[in-house]
Amino acid sequence: MSGRAFARQVSLTFSEAELWPQVRARFVAYARADRDRLIAARQFPSSFTTFVNGAEGADETTLRPDGVILYRGQALGLAIAYALDFLVKRSPFLSGDYSRSFMVGVSRSQALGRAIPMLQFDAAKVSPDATEAFIYSPLPYSRLVDVQMIGTRQLRFRVEPGLYQDAARAVRRRFPALDARREYTIQHPDRERREDGRWIEYPALLIRQVR
DSSP states (O other), X not given: OOHHHHHHHHHHHSOHHHHHHHHHHHHHHHHHHHHHHHHHTTSSOSSEEEEETTEETOOGGGOOTTOOEEEEEOOHHHHHHHHXXXXXXXXXXXXXXXXXXXXXXXEETTBOOOOEEGGGOOGGGSOTTEEXXXXXXXXXXXXXXXXXEETTEEOOOSSOXXXXXXXXXXXXXXXXXXXXXXXXXOOOTTOOBOTTSOBOOOOEEEEEEOO
């Protein structure tokens, strides 16, 4: 029997109306299970909006053969919390001042958000229309912690250099829908000048929605 004849025979025996409910049930079960897995892993928020066939709030069981199930939620807050945890654990810990010094700012609608101490940050309160966030330490030796160099002289810390770059990589791995990168320096109200009058450089971690 030729492949074409076989295809015709299958199409005559099993109609789309008979097959689609079974296929849809499996697809819906997979979509929900994958969504719940990401929520449990704290890679997707527990508060989200469901879109089915382009309709907001529709039930997954209304999926058409040419439709799509989309769960849209704000993962930026979770990514910030994850980044803060990474930065704290990788920070040098003597007095603990540096690991407690991180500030968080969240931007939305192209407006730069006010930075707040990390202990005041609540991932659940990140606005649904937030577009990006930045994390930095206002301590004047923050750049030294990150690069661990003065000119060509290597400094000695109990942690590896590249704190913000490594944090950016970790965020990108855990949240593929977000972009994260190390910013060379960030301007903030409490920044200080060096003895020669130039501004001290403050590295920062930038996390941004990309899709």
